[in-house]
Amino acid sequence: MPSPANLSEKELVDGCIRNDRAAQELLYKQYFSRMMSMVFRYTEDREVAMEIVNNGFLRVFKKLDTFAYKGSLEGWIRKLVYHSVSEYFKKHSKYLQFLVFEEKEEQSEDHTLSELYVEDILKMVDTLPPATKAVFRLYAIEGYSHMEISKQVNISIGTSKWHLSTARKQLQQLLTNNNNFQLYAG
Numbered sequence: 001m002p003s004p005a006n007l008s009e010k011e012l013v014d015g016c017i018r019n020d021r022a023a024q025e026l027l028y029k030q031y032f033s034r035m036m037s038m039v040f041r042y043t044e045d046r047e048v049a050m051e052i053v054n055n056g057f058l059r060v061f062k063k064l065d066t067f068a069y070k071g072s073l074e075g076w077i078r079k080l081v082y083h084s085v086s087e088y089f090k091k092h093s094k095y096l097q098f099l100v101f102e103e104k105e106e107q108s109e110d111h112t113l114s115e116l117y118v119e120d121i122l123k124m125v126d127t128l129p130p131a132t133k134a135v136f137r138l139y140a141i142e143g144y145s146h147m148e149i150s151k152q153v154n155i156s157i158g159t160s161k162w163h164l165s166t167a168r169k170q171l172q173q174l175l176t177n178n179n180n181f182q183l184y185a186g
Contacts, residue, residue, distance in 0.1 A: 009073055017065050028057055031074060035081045042085050042122060043137070052088050056081030085122070089141060124174045128167055131155075135163035136171075 007015065007023065012030075015023025035056060039049045059080045067076055125133055125141075134153060138144040139160070144152065146160040153160075 010069070013064060013067060013073065016061060024061060027060075031077050032057075034074065035077065038078060038081065039085060041126065042089070043141070044134075048088070052084050053081060055088070056084035059084060089122070121171075124171050125167075127174065128170055132163045132167045132170070135160050136167035139164050140167075 007026065012023055012027055016027055032053065035053045036049055039052050039056075043049055043052070056077075060077050063080065067073065125136060128136060131153075135149055135155075138149045138152065139146070146157045146164075149155070149160045150157045155163075
């Protein structure tokens with residue numbers, strides 16, 4: 001077998017499937033920073049991000065034998081790590097949907113909140129302006145108070161509340177105009 005540094009993608013995948021620790025370490029190191037960057041879009045907590053990425057790679061190693069070389073290996077890994085993001089927030093943010101839409105007045109939408117998956121909400125959150133998105137994530141996803149957010153991002157408590165209100169309104173509008181988003185269907 002060639003040295004780990006000279007492995008082709010197929011040799012690397014085959015080595016990982018055979019539980020070759022050198023191949024697994026190489027795959028992990030090769031994609032770790034890109035997956036961390038992706039996960040940091042959903043949380044700024046380094047420990048949470050590490051947990052999500054490591055759970056994602058565990059999923060990758062368990063399912064690597066199903067990789068069919070249709071598309072890129074990185075894209076396939078990214079998809080599995082993204083599912084770990086979703087799984088983490090489903091487990092740790094059970095009230096996320098209510099926080100997002102608690103001001104919603106009409107309940108006669110074609111798509112009820114229970115039909116939304118965390119992936120859908122996170123896609124919608126990604127479209128928010130950066131400061132509004134940061135405040136929303138800190139408050140609704142990571143559970144910080146407005147006082148903690150104001151200290152962390154150096155804004156007033158009132159500004160934090162304004163960003164949260166703005167985020168909710170924009171997310172409600174996205175839900176109402178759902179044509180721009182394809183709901184995740186599993």
